[in-house]
Amino acid sequence: MNGKQRYLWRAVDQDGEVIDVYLQAKRDGAATKRFFRRLLRRYGVEPRKIVTDKLRSYGVAHRELIRETIHSTQRYENNRAEQSHEATRVRERGMRRFKSMEQARRFVTAHAAVSNLFNLGRHLVRAEHYRNFRISAFAQWSRAVA
Numbered sequence: 344m345n346g347k348q349r350y351l352w353r354a355v356d357q358d359g360e361v362i363d364v365y366l367q368a369k370r371d372g373a374a375t376k377r378f379f380r381r382l383l384r385r386y387g388v389e390p391r392k393i394v395t396d397k398l399r400s401y402g403v404a405h406r407e408l409i410r411e412t413i414h415s416t417q418r419y420e421n422n423r424a425e426q427s428h429e430a431t432r433v434r435e436r437g438m439r440r441f442k443s444m445e446q447a448r449r450f451v452t453a454h455a456a457v458s459n460l461f462n463l464g465r466h467l468v469r470a471e472h473y474r475n476f477r478i479s480a481f482a483q484w485s486r487a488v489a
Contacts, residue, residue: 349367349447351365351366351451352366352378353365353451360458363385364451364452365381366448366451372400374400376404376408378404383408392412393412395414395416461484
C-alpha cells in the first residue's frame with residue numbers, strides 16, 4: 344500500500360466463514376500476539392485447534408497465549424484461509440494496489456461480511472433448504488443496502 348508492504352491477518356472458522364480481518368505493518372511475534380489477543384478478547388473462548396502456515400511467529404503466540412490449543416502447520420491444511428484471500432488479491436490487482444490502510448480495511452471488512460452472507464455451503468444441504476437460505480440471504484442483503 345502506497346509503496347509499503349502491509350500484512351493481512353484473517354481468522355477463518357471450520358466452515359470457511361471469515362471471523363476477523365486485521366491489517367498490520369509487521370508480521371513478527373508481537374504482531375501475531377496482538378492479533379490472537381484481539382480474537383480472544385472478541386470471542387472470549389479459546390479455540391480447540393488453530394491451523395496456520397509455517398511462520399515461526401505463530402508458534403511464539405501459541406506458546407505464550409493459548410498453550411492448551413492444538414496448533415497444526417501441516418501442508419494444505421490452511422487452504423480455507425488462503426482461499427478467503429483470493430477476492431482481496433483480485434481486487435488489489437484490478438485497482439493497482441490499495442492506496443491506504445483505511446481503504447484496504449474498509450474493503451476487506453465489507454467483503455468478509457458479504458462473503459459470509461452468501462457463502463452457504465451448497466454441498467452440505469438439500470436443494471430445498473439451499474433455496475430457502477438463498478432467499479433469506481438476498482432478503483438480508485436488500486435490507487442492508489436499502
